[in-house]
Amino acid sequence: METFVIRDEVFVRMRRALGPTFTNKIVSEFGTIAVNFSKERFVKKNWINETAEAWTPRKRKARGSLLVKTARLKRSIRKISSGDGYVIIGSDVPYAKIHNEGGTISKTATVKAHDRKRTVRTVSSKTGKKLKRRVDTGDISRVKAHTRKMNLTIPKRQFMGESKELENRTRSHLRLRVDQILNQNP
Numbered sequence: 001m002e003t004f005v006i007r008d009e010v011f012v013r014m015r016r017a018l019g020p021t022f023t024n025k026i027v028s029e030f031g032t033i034a035v036n037f038s039k040e041r042f043v044k045k046n047w048i049n050e051t052a053e054a055w056t057p058r059k060r061k062a063r064g065s066l067l068v069k070t071a072r073l074k075r076s077i078r079k080i081s082s083g084d085g086y087v088i089i090g091s092d093v094p095y096a097k098i099h100n101e102g103g104t105i106s107k108t109a110t111v112k113a114h115d116r117k118r119t120v121r122t123v124s125s126k127t128g129k130k131l132k133r134r135v136d137t138g139d140i141s142r143v144k145a146h147t148r149k150m151n152l153t154i155p156k157r158q159f160m161g162e163s164k165e166l167e168n169r170t171r172s173h174l175r176l177r178v179d180q181i182l183n184q185n186p
Helices: 009-018 020-044 072-076 096-101 164-184
Strands: 002-005 046-048 052-054 078-083 086-090 103-111 114-123 130-143 146-154
Touching: 009 020, 020 046, 020 072, 020 078, 020 086, 020 164, 072 096, 096 103
Parallel strands: none
Antiparallel strands: 002 086, 046 052, 078 086, 103 146, 114 130
């Protein structure tokens, strides 16, 4: 979860002048802007702070879009809460943090006992070369139950957090809303 706290002197003076209703509405709009900014990262596949930092590409090519298989992570980004001068956006997906920050996962996986069929690659009758197609030989090997140490390194592909670009978007939205109010009241 990411917390955005607005501690701007202009915002405090505006709160005194325009009242808490306006500021609460603006804070809610800031939350929407932050959620849309985070979801936009999945489309653009980069993180923008001061400059755009592209996400590291996947190791296997042609396997779909980065971080989007079921789109659960992208859909889970939402406003958690908002209050007096703050809004919290976040995700309830357990793997959101490791994908956002990167890191290493070290776990022990338990493999159950099972049977494995033995297959061989077919050979072309014309060329004598091995083909990609595999054929069952009928042999069965038994695999005993065991544990396996899993070390998985996930690269940092940030989609939530503090960003100068997001700050600029909220500031320009605030200016736009203030201009609308000033133009309304003669």
